[in-house]
Amino acid sequence: MTEMFDMLRELTDLPGVSGYETPVREYITERLGIAKVARTDNIGNLILEIGTGRPHIALVAHMDEVGLVVTKIEDDGSLRFRKVGGVDDRILLSRKVKIHTANGPVNGVIGIKPPHLMTDPEEMKKTVSFEKLRIDVGTRSRKETERLGIRVLDSVTLEKGLERLGRDLVVGRGLDDRVGCAILMESYMRLKNAKLRGRLTCVWSVQEEMGLRGAKVIAHTLNPDYVIVLDTCSSGDSPGVDEGHLQPAILGKGPAIRFFDSASIASPALRELARELAKRRKIPVQEIVAGGTTDATAVQEAGSAVIPIGVGMRNTHSTTEIVSLKDIENAVRLVVELVKSLSGRDSSSE
Numbered sequence: 624m625t626e627m628f629d630m631l632r633e634l635t636d637l638p639g640v641s642g643y644e645t646p647v648r649e650y651i652t653e654r655l656g657i658a659k660v661a662r663t664d665n666i667g668n669l670i671l672e673i674g675t676g677r678p679h680i681a682l683v684a685h686m687d688e689v690g691l692v693v694t695k696i697e698d699d700g701s702l703r704f705r706k707v708g709g710v711d712d713r714i715l716l717s718r719k720v721k722i723h724t725a726n727g728p729v730n731g732v733i734g735i736k737p738p739h740l741m742t743d744p745e746e747m748k749k750t751v752s753f754e755k756l757r758i759d760v761g762t763r764s765r766k767e768t769e770r771l772g773i774r775v776l777d778s779v780t781l782e783k784g785l786e787r788l789g790r791d792l793v794v795g796r797g798l799d800d801r802v803g804c805a806i807l808m809e810s811y812m813r814l815k816n817a818k819l820r821g822r823l824t825c826v827w828s829v830q831e832e833m834g835l836r837g838a839k840v841i842a843h844t845l846n847p848d849y850v851i852v853l854d855t856c857s858s859g860d861s862p863g864v865d866e867g868h869l870q871p872a873i874l875g876k877g878p879a880i881r882f883f884d885s886a887s888i889a890s891p892a893l894r895e896l897a898r899e900l901a902k903r904r905k906i907p908v909q910e911i912v913a914g915g916t917t918d919a920t921a922v923q924e925a926g927s928a929v930i931p932i933g934v935g936m937r938n939t940h941s942t943t944e945i946v947s948l949k950d951i952e953n954a955v956r957l958v959v960e961l962v963k964s965l966s967g968r969d970s971s972s973e
């Protein structure tokens with residue numbers, strides 16, 4: 624698990640706001656040593672294929688994360704920005720950020736007005752919309768800011784740094800979906816010499832947080848028979864959170880089969896198979912009903928049978944995303960069993 628923690632830390636430290644995934648793609652390519660065999664399509668998906676023919680199974684995890692992009696440099700040197708993906712305005716205040724320029728990262732902060740300067744006590748209770756916020760990069764003029772290398776359209780990430788929490792949890796920014804990237808990397812390592820029948824395609828996709836765009840391309844260009852999507856899913860077990868009428872995941876209870884979400888319904892046959900394999904192999908799994916969507920929606924619309932496998936996550940899209948390392952390991956085990964079974968390779972005698 625230490626090895627998985629280290630890989631996750633390296634993965635989450637990388638900036639990869641939707642549309643700016645290159646550092647993540649380069650890391651995965653190098654770490655797996657696949658530069659000669661993998662390819663990158665026009666939108667930026669990293670694609671690695673093993674074998675040929677049918678069945679064609681694809682594993683998909685998205686490299687991008689939610690974040691910000693610089694839209695304007697003000698006369699006073701501060702930056703205006705827009706949000707990329709689902710960022711809650713409430714998490715933006717009092718944050719350290721990094722602006723990713725062509726010359727490397729530059730520090731900035733999104734400040735907060737101190738109580739000492741407030742004239743109306745009600746102000747403290749209000750959410751400030753992102754349109755009203757600025758990034759302070761410690762300069763006093765546009766020229767000075769430009770001298771730091773900052774340009775409009777540079778991407779911005781909120782403070783990073785993965786840490787352990789309790790016995791088996793980790794907390795950080797960008798775990799959605801570097802967790803899926805890591806599960807896919809580890810699954811590939813365990814499957815690459817498995818003599819599978821047919822074709823296995825590993826896809827690290829782009830722009831999921833901006834409308835599943837990378838997966839939409841894959842759906843048309845690859846058109847696999849089966850697609851296993853590896854992502855995170857919001858858990859309902861944070862202190863003080865009422866999950867209401869839904870049944871979200873609980874951390875540590877195993878990977879989640881996400882049969883139903885806001886935009887897709889998984890393949891009933893794949894759901895049955897996952898349940899049966901989990902039982903046979905004694906892999907804990909949970910079945911959840913949650914909101915949101917995954918890349919599965921896009922590929923399903925093009926005709927693939929899909930199953931999203933999620934790792935439960937507290938505080939999704941914030942700077943305090945929390946997942947369980949145990950759930951990650953069990954997700955890898957489930958994915959490996961599913962791929963072997965779908966490829967027709969009987970693994971029951973192992």
Ligand SMILES: [Zn+2]
Binds near residue numbers: 685799800831854855
């Ligand atoms: Zn995600």
